[in-house]
Amino acid sequence: MSGDATATGGPGAGGAAGPGAGGLAVLYRGPLASCNYDCPYCPFAKRHDPPDVLAADRAALERFTGWVAATTDVRLSVLFTPWGEGLTRRWYREAMVGLSHLPHVDRVVIQTNLAARVDWLADADPARAALWTTYHPGQVTRERFLARCARLVELGVRFSVGVVGLPEHLDEARALRAALPPHVYLWVNAADGHRYDAAQEAAWTALDPLFGYSVRPHLSLDRPCHAGETAISVRGDGTVRRCHFVDEPIGNLYDGSWRAALRPRTCVNGACDCHIGYVHLKPLGLRDVFAGGLLERIPAGWPPG
Ligand code: SF4
Ligand code: SF4
DSSP states (O other): OOOOOOOTTSTTTTSSOSOGGGOEEEEEEOSOOOOSOOOTTOTTTTOOOOHHHHHHHHHHHHHHHHHHHHOTTSOEEEEEOOSSOOTTSHHHHHHHHHHHTOTTEEEEEEEEOOOSOOGGGGGSOTTTEEEEEEOOBTTBOHHHHHHHHHHHHHHTOEEEEEEEOOGGGHHHHHHHHHHSOTTSOEEEEOOTTOOOOHHHHHHHHHHOTTHHHHHSOEEOBTOEESBTTTEEEEETTOEEESSTTOOOEEEESSSSHHHHHOOOEEBOSSEEOSHHHHTTBGGGTHHHHTTTOTTTTOOTTOSOO
16 A cells, blocks of 8 residues: 555546545456355355356456556556455466556455465565465365465465454364464454454454454444445456445446546445455544554554564
8 A cells, every 4th residue: 555646637637536645445346256165154155157148257357457557647556356266276276467567556455264276376465465365264274374374484475364253163273373473453343243252352352452343333324434435345247336335326337427426425334344344444543553564454553562
């Protein structure tokens, strides 16, 4: 999230709206909805995409990366948030590598279960390519997951590691935290529909000091949010929304209408309970907490002290 001011004619030029010096964070999600894992808490577990969906996903991703490459008047950061797992598909790996070498792209990140080998990242620029990884106990051994992490450290690639804060994951999460190098941030997402008493919250907070942000939804109605101003959500067909959680389109990437759509906005939802959303909710100030690692979910100055 660093870089120069927006060039003349770019979004925000001549006014207060738009991404300005901080650039534009673009969260992309195409049609892909398949995954090689079988997590019991996920609707995409072991789902298969038929060949026509995979072809459509690849075409949509290539169109998107073409847009990123051509949009040189804005500093861009990209987070791929596929419904399923992207890095088992060659086109996501190629997108990560290709975008990491573009001078106007500050960061390119993908959410992944880390099942696939990561050696291909040797071709990416480690200053810009990063991973948001999640450990899913029961789907992979801790040793195998840690071996992938060790390879990322060797490659000099920035990454965060997360777990879903289910009670049955706590022992594994503790062992993972103990085995990871201290400089690797471990985040914990509160499990959907799960209530945490004070002792449980304290146990998870001992692993992730920022767990408190995840454990309760953030009231967001009418509150100012960077989404739709300096962060957008993009579908495979180019539909632009302020975020993944508000359905109303505000423009399209491929007809240029996204530029005029960027402006300060307030949230229209009652609450925001997902990190990739509330990290942009202005009153929380989380852009400062995650400065320099906003999309890969690494707090500034980690590890503390
Ligand atoms: S790895 Fe992620 S996408 Fe795949 S089944 Fe598990 S939670 Fe769902
Ligand atoms: S607070 Fe959350 S739901 Fe509301 S606009 Fe921001 S990211 Fe979207």
